[in-house]
Amino acid sequence: MTRIAVIGGGRIGEALVSGLLQGGFATKDLVVSEKSEARAEALAQEYSIRVTGAVADAAEGADVLVVAVKPGDVDAVLTDLANADLDGDREQLLVSLAAGIPTTRYENKLSAGFPVVRVMPNTPMLVGEGASVIAAGRHAKAGHLELVREILSSVGTVTVVPESQIDAVTAVSGSGPAYFFLIAEAMIDAGVSLGLSRAVATELVVQTMTGSAAMLDRSGENAADLRVAVTSPGGTTAAAVRELERVGIRHAFYEALTAARNRSAELGSTGE
Ligand SMILES: NC(=O)C1=CN([C@@H]2O[C@H](COP(=O)(O)OP(=O)(O)OC[C@H]3O[C@@H](n4cnc5c(N)ncnc54)[C@H](OP(=O)(O)O)[C@@H]3O)[C@@H](O)[C@H]2O)C=CC1
Numbered sequence: 636m637t638r639i640a641v642i643g644g645g646r647i648g649e650a651l652v653s654g655l656l657q658g659g660f661a662t663k664d665l666v667v668s669e670k671s672e673a674r675a676e677a678l679a680q681e682y683s684i685r686v687t688g689a690v691a692d693a694a695e696g697a698d699v700l701v702v703a704v705k706p707g708d709v710d711a712v713l714t715d716l717a718n719a720d721l722d723g724d725r726e727q728l729l730v731s732l733a734a735g736i737p738t739t740r741y742e743n744k745l746s747a748g749f750p751v752v753r754v755m756p757n758t759p760m761l762v763g764e765g766a767s768v769i770a771a772g773r774h775a776k777a778g779h780l781e782l783v784r785e786i787l788s789s790v791g792t793v794t795v796v797p798e799s800q801i802d803a804v805t806a807v808s809g810s811g812p813a814y815f816f817l818i819a820e821a822m823i824d825a826g827v828s829l830g831l832s833r834a835v836a837t838e839l840v841v842q843t844m845t846g847s848a849a850m851l852d853r854s855g856e857n858a859a860d861l862r863v864a865v866t867s868p869g870g871t872t873a874a875a876v877r878e879l880e881r882v883g884i885r886h887a888f889y890e891a892l893t894a895a896r897n898r899s900a901e902l903g904s905t906g907e
């Protein structure tokens with residue numbers, strides 16, 4: 636069985652751990668390295684896995700090292716890994732979840748030829764509905780990509796792209812859940828302002844989002860056609876869409892995703 640060390644047990648590290656365990660991954664094959672003591676204790680208790688404060692301790696004996704710390708903390712993790720007395724006979728693979736950080740940053744610090752795969756996950760993997768996108772670094776072979784695909788497919792879909800597209804992917808699916816949560820929040824508040832209870836507004840918004848996503852996924856129709864089918868001539872939807880277009884909803888998304896893509900590229904060059 637593949638042994639995985641997750642370095643950084645924050646929001647995305649925990650989402651991965653939780654998703655993997657729900658997908659049938661064995662607790663004995665997972666170890667987390669987490670800096671914050673309180674967080675480490677909480678993770679160990681919640682998931683019955685080994686959690687250590689030391690990166691080298693987690694990395695020892697692992698087949699896959701998953702880096703799930705903030706971009707600004709990646710260099711410190713790399714220094715710990717480079718100084719660790721890792722088992723040279725065992726081939727290890729580094730998988731980076733950090734936004735913006737290119738595979739070359741890792742390759743330049745690790746031993747020659749160390750395979751690196753860059754991943755942009757998203758938090759719905761917590762419930763097995765993640766969208767993970769993977770890109771191979773210079774030394775990652777087809778078998779390495781396949782291993783990462785196999786691991787991540789237990790927590791959602793997996794798509795392979797060239798690394799040059801990962802910043803754009805980050806803007807779409809990495810940050811994407813936040814856009815949907817923001818829309819949900821706004822719709823719930825609007826429903827409440829129209830007199831619905833918060834409980835009813837929430838239930839309706841959640842089911843409307845779930846149902847719409849299922850239709851988009853399964854109906855074979857594109858988003859524009861599905862929207863047109865809801866929009867009766869002179870009706871309620873047309874009145875609402877006119878308002879959304881008036882305030883520039885499409886433009887807002889173009890600008891928002893461009894800002895996210897640019898920020899990802901910036902994180903890659905400055906780390907902060
Ligand atoms: N959240 C998301 O939706 C997504 C995040 N990502 C990427 O995942 C990475 C993590 O993000 P997120 O989970 O949100 O961040 P968090 O801050 O929630 O988690 C990072 C965790 O790593 C810990 N940490 C920092 N340095 C070390 C170290 N040297 N050894 C062990 N643990 C360490 C932090 O502790 P402390 O707080 O004490 O520093 C923190 O608990 C980022 O690079 C981000 O770009 C990618 C896709 C989606």
Ligand SMILES: O=C(O)[C@@H]1CCC=N1
Nearest residue numbers: 734805808809810811
């Ligand atoms: O906001 C961020 O920087 C991270 C990367 C994608 C989602 N969260």
